[in-house]
Amino acid sequence: MSRVRVLLADDHRILAEGLRSLLVPEFDLIGVVEDGRAMVEAAKALKPDVIIADISMPQLNGIEALEEVRKFNPNVRVIFLTMHRDVVYARRALEAGAVGFVVKHAALDELVLAVRAAAQGRIFVTPALAGEVLRGMKHDPLETADPVASLTLRQREVLRLLVDGLTTKEIGSKLHISARTVEDHKYRMVECLGVKGNAELIHFAIKHGIVGP
């Protein structure tokens, strides 16, 4: 079995040198580039098996570069190696089509594992983040029905004015209805949407774009 051909994209030379020492014993390091644009060019020219890329890079960042590369090579295998331990990075990276996510602080132990996994078509996520990444993925709500559709036009108007910061009384006078009627609309919306109180109504409105673009 031939050695895995790896392209390294990191704008930090000293770190890149350190990484080289980690990778060279096991893989074929065919290139080191220092920005996202160069990574796209090198990916096109060198056709590496695995790309190890930082996310924070000049020109294009790693994720943007990945999206570019996927345009001509949808099966590209990219492992993100980053300082960021935030799960949002990991999630975003995986959504963008990465096959690995390793924080730099764990590179010593995990980078080689991640490259091996990628070469075998598996996904590797730094174990410290893996749990949270999965939880976040699962969280993705499957909208069964559009809850906005269950609101009447008048209720939407009330909701919109509520977000504008108007009091019940002001909403009433603006819509030429009594404050009591406004309260009634709010109560029905709260019931219908299964939310609690004004604050959740406002969040609902923002989330569903009732406040308008």
Place this chain on the structure above:
Amino acid sequence: MVVLYAPFGATAVKPKQVLLLHSFGREFAPYNVIAAAFRSELAKDSGEPIAVYDATMDAGQASGSDVQEPLLELLRRRFSDSPPDVVVTMGPPAAAFYPQNRDKVFPATPLVITGVDERFVLKSALRAGDAAVASHQSLPGVVDNILRVLPDTQRIALVLGNSPLERFWAGEGHRQFARFANRVSIEWLNELSLEQMRQRVATLPAHSAVLYTILLTDAAGVPQERGAALARLSEVSAAPIFSLYERELPQGVVGSSGPLHSQQREGALAAAAVLRALSRENPADPTIQIVDYEASVYDWRELKRWGIDLARLPTGSEIRFQPRPLWDEHRTFIITALAIFLLQAALLIALVWQRIRRRRAEEEALALSGRLITAHEDERRWLARELHDDITQRLVGAAIDAANLPGSDQSPRAIDARRSVSNTLMQLSEDIHDLSYQLHPSVLHDLGLVEALRAECERVARSEAMRVDVAADDISQSLPREVALCIYRIAQEALRNIGRHAKASIVQLSLGLKDGGLLLAVSDNGSGFEPGLQIRPSLGHASMRERIRLLDGKLDIRSSLGGGTIILAWVPIPQVAA
């Protein structure tokens, strides 16, 4: 009819007695002016009390010694104790009557004649110690004066009564006016009643004038009061009216057109003559004193009304009722008003100026605080980048190098030591990365605002043990850095406040587009606060407001005690010109 006035207290101290014999009555114009001046001058100049007794002939009605006999009888009785010390006659009828009859009453009493034209003084009737103070009425002079003032005058209507006295004057006038025959036509109104005179003066043609002379009794035999008759004429007259007496000026008369004598002066001279008579100082030869002419007097309003050029008035003329210039009349008022106005204007200017200055200062303060926030953020961003892009990466590199020192000791102790150094370097790198992140969230640039908010929420949820729900769709639009940073910082501040104060278990954060801007809502189910009762202004809220204001956004913080808090922040997204 005979009337006798007796002043009170007359007999007590036995003062000097003066009998003043009026022709027509005490109040009869124009003699009343002379009489009044006479009285006041007499009282003023005499060192002792003088009792003046008024007696009146009924001269307007009839004449003749038989008719006046009761008067003489009355006088005799009145002064039965002792005769008056001086007798004064006022007006022409008395001047004619008394000298003829003095021997019947007070033959030894000196006589002073006044209120007459010198032509009525019977010089032959005067005796040693007597005196006369008379005028010289120059009717032609008056006409001359009218023609001088109104050169275009072609007709002068002459108002005159029809009593014997007035007929005398008519005769005098006809004789004296002969020289005007080619210059001006004199129209005599003495054959008319007052009503007819009114009709006549109302219909006078242009270039006419009216001369009001004497009107005791009109042609209808009706006695006339001088002032009232003048008023009736002036109210209808189509031509300017001239009179002989300055007193009549305010009654619609253009002027008392000289050469005229002053009645005041005539009264004063008569008083002086009486005082001399009382002290027996009058010369043995009876004197006739003629009152000097005075300057003509004109009414400014009438001059204007009839368009008379002031330059035409005789030199030395007196002009009355000329409105003083506004300045003279209201000087104090004008100065005061002006001063108040200026003061107010000055105050106003000062206020406006102060306001402008304050506004400018406020603007500067706002601009400064804006620059401060920007500078602060720039500094943090720079520092964060230095730390993240350089220091942390070098530390990681060093950590990797430390673990893989080539050709070194492979003993378990050495491996452990290298591992330990490497771990310490890694830990250091992580800490500095965290510090960098706190200074400035690189995730904002790497992954955008939504992911940055998610990351922040997850951090808060981890450290504060709260559930933080995020509802934020990807904002497809690319956001200007300052907008994203503003919303991010507000969310960060709101989450920090909740963590510190709210005691909340659930926090919700939403981000959406609204009205061409970004709308962020952060709410909690915590303790909330009474908006009006916040004792010290929250520094967090102040910084939120400041950031929002910098970008012309809106911040709305709603809270109630026990009801949680919701913060709504809206920031417009500037439209990039295509």
